[in-house]
Amino acid sequence: MPNLRIVTKNALRQASLTASSTAGNLAVSSLAAAVKSSLHRFTGTNGSYRATWAAPARIGCAALPFCNWSPTAKMCVRVSAELGMTNLATYSEDMGNTTSWARAAMTTVTINNTAAPNGANTADRVIPNATLGSHYLDKSISGLPDNTVYAGSVFFKRDTLWRAMLSLTAKDGSGTTLEVNFEDGRLSRMSNGSAQNCEFKLWDIGNGWYRLGIEKWNTLSGATVPRLRLFASQHNEISTNGWSNTAVVTTRAAGQTSPYANWPVDSIIEDTTATTSHYTATNINTEIDKAMLLEVTLKPLGAGATRYGVVLLAAGSGLAANRYAIVNLTTGAITAKVEGTECAFSTENMGNGYWRVKCLLTPKLKGIVNWQVRLSNSTTNAAPTYTGDGVSGMLACKPYVSLVVPDNTWAPFTGGSEASVVGDTTTGFFAWGAQLELGQRVTSYYPTTTTAQTRPVGYIDAWQSYDYDSGWVLACPAPAVELEGFTAAQAASAYAYGGGAYARHWLPQQMDATGLAVDIADPDNLQGYIEAACMVAGPVWSPRYNASGTSVSVIDRTEVSRSAAGDQLADPGTLSRKVPVDLRAMPEEDRARFLDLVRNSRAHPILMSVFPEHPDLALERDFMVYGRRTKDSDIAYQFAGAYSTTLEIEEI
Known part of the structure; x- marks a missing residue:
């Protein structure tokens, strides 16, 4: 489980903060004040906060202590590190x-x-x-x-x-x-x-x-x-798109039924050039060990002499030597092949006389491979030279390259289309x-x-993801607090009496932010609108070793007295929590960081979660507190390189 986490500074005090809507005079500026009696309220059950900083601020958490949100409320936290751009x-x-x-x-x-x-x-x-x-x-x-x-x-x-x-x-x-x-x-x-x-x-x-x-x-x-x-x-398509011909003519084969929806069929017909090879070719990018599948579907032309289909990858900057397969277009059998360590050839029957010829290529070089689809008059010679007759050839469809592991920064084909x-x-x-x-x-x-x-610097709109996007996540999923004397709807905003919720989202990694967006959706809100009294966003400190001991106390300021008739009377007071934690065996780097924390005045509240992201949601809620240190924290030297201290936070 994650260790204790403390948001050591509320960077929102230096931010420009706006809200998508405001009910009455319950202004968004209230969120930066460390009080729970002054709050911001949206006009409905959906809303958005935007914060921007002129200079980047360190962010590891976004939280809204003292909010009236339901356990099903969701929020989306997006963070931008972008500067201005024209x-x-x-x-x-x-x-x-x-x-x-x-x-x-x-x-x-x-x-x-x-x-x-x-x-x-x-x-x-x-x-x-x-x-x-x-x-x-x-x-x-x-x-x-x-x-x-x-x-x-x-x-x-x-x-x-x-x-x-x-x-x-x-x-x-x-x-x-x-x-x-x-x-x-x-x-x-x-x-x-x-x-x-x-x-x-x-x-x-x-x-x-x-x-x-x-x-x-x-x-x-x-x-x-x-x-x-x-x-x-x-x-x-071979007939139109980035393929170059050598002693062949490639055209759209009208009237042919393609085995693939939306893919036309082309014909590859040898011309009458004497004593030469007959093929069409295109270039493929290669990266070392970036495996890809090269495929082309072939079929006998049905006219002229019998020709065999050849898929050949020519030696070059991306391949040390020629690799090829010769295919009998009637049976789909591979009559000869040279695969080396980079290639594996196979065929698949696509029906209606079509055969899909496949080559699984795992390059060992970075460069360019010339992918050739050839005609051959031999079952053993992949690149024979002969005089074409102008009518013999084959049909070809859907030359295609796909990466075994998809990569949205790389493409197989070079230019041409x-x-x-x-x-x-x-x-x-x-x-x-x-x-x-x-x-x-x-x-x-x-x-x-x-x-x-x-x-503008830190600008975040309503739809882009930016440098970090949490997606829609539960904001405060712990069960709602039940308070004696309050209805469920009243308890949702009874912040002075232990009610309300703590919404929080911990970033996977801290980042320097110029903009922060928190979008909220709470259709099940019992009060018909969403509000919050405080908002916290800032850097997070977590010790190497977790707290060795902790507790939670509810401070009840109710005054109990006796009447003249001897009855016990109670004047209800406000409630708040106090959470002390013992930190033992702190290494040197934690001691130094903790000392930086306590050097800040107790006037500035901090957010502490003893059990962040714990599966027991009620436990996480009960031991999360936004408040001030109640006393000075002594740092004691225990033994070589180890220190201990006690930190006590009382809710504001």
Whole structure:
């Protein structure tokens, strides 16, 4: 179980604190005062607090002692360490603005077409025209200094296209690209421009939305105005998308039934070039021991001479030697193969004459592998040279690469699809929230309109996760306190008489924060509104060894007297708790930290939990106290390197 924890300082005293609503004059400023008779109240059973700091503050806990919340109340704690940021991509949510976003082979941009990641109906639908080539929205961003590092990002969602791509063009004219595959929610292509060493990111935002990020992008130098582009992409189809042909012709095979929904079938037909190999190929990124599955589905063409299908991985920077499998397309049998230590080939019957050829590749080198789909007239020779007849070949469908262990910072395919898409005037994707910012990393999104906009330090909106996000968790799940003479609803806010609850959330790790958000939902609240008298957020100290002894006392200030008739009378007084703890065998570092704690005046209360996150929720509640030290704490030397002390906290 976790050891004793103490929030040693309430950083909210230096914060700017706001609330989403306020009932009457029960202002949010009351929360920073260390009194339980002055409180803040929301107008309903849902609310949010926001705190920001001009300079980062250390945060390990967010708590609200003395609140009227029910045991089923939940809160979501989000922490931001972000500084200010300026989004240079104007009209970030209006891709239909043709002055800001030029259209290249894009038929339609329908603004405000669907719900964006923030819930507002502000995302745009982007539809390519019916041509073969590049289809993109183009934003030029002038005035960027040479050789300066930025990060670019955008949000994409599938409409009917299966992929979409973000591209950043540097001043030397080279493009850095990143593509998402909506089918599996993974990165499918990444490609660095010349002299770039970018890092790539994908975030699953939910509801079908993904955020793509290109980090550490350098403007470089040259005559080109830097650009942010949004490309339409399709599947990695052999006939259209990033594959290069050698002595073959690849086309869409009209009238063929695909074994996969939404994936067309292509034909690979050898041309009549004499004494050469016949194949199509694309490049695959490799990382050492980053296992991936390469798959392509093949079928006999049904015309011309018998040809065998070959999947070959060519030697290069990512592979020490050629690896291949030769497949009889009628039976699916592998007639010859060379696997080495990196590859394992297999086939799977997909029905209707199709065979799925698979290669489990576990690279031993970082680099590029040339993935080739070949035609062969031999059951044993993977790369024969012969004269093609112009009619023999095979059908191919769904060339696909997937990582064995998903990784949202890496993509298998290199560049290519941005220049080879066939549009149809009806198939498109959704886009929203473009951002280009100074610095190495993508940070939280901030919208723009006609001009660049600057996000304030510590800004936290209602929907993004930022540096830490607890998700919705129970805030004060211990059973509600029952008080004699109070109804359950009255007891929920009888803070002076032992009622109310302590809401708390401990961060897994302490962090330096510029912003804090606490969102609260308590639909079962007995009073019909939520309130709190105190709020605490700050650094946490926990000793290496737990308390050796503790107790809890309820201090009852009721005055008992006798009447003239001899009856015992009671004048009810307020109640509070007192919790002493004994700390023995403190090592030197704990002694020094504890001394720092007691050097602070007893005028400043601290939050102490003797049994934090204990499964006995009532025990955790009873031994959590927000109060002041009642007396000085002597630190006694026990034996070599060990010290002891007693700390006693009385509730405010």
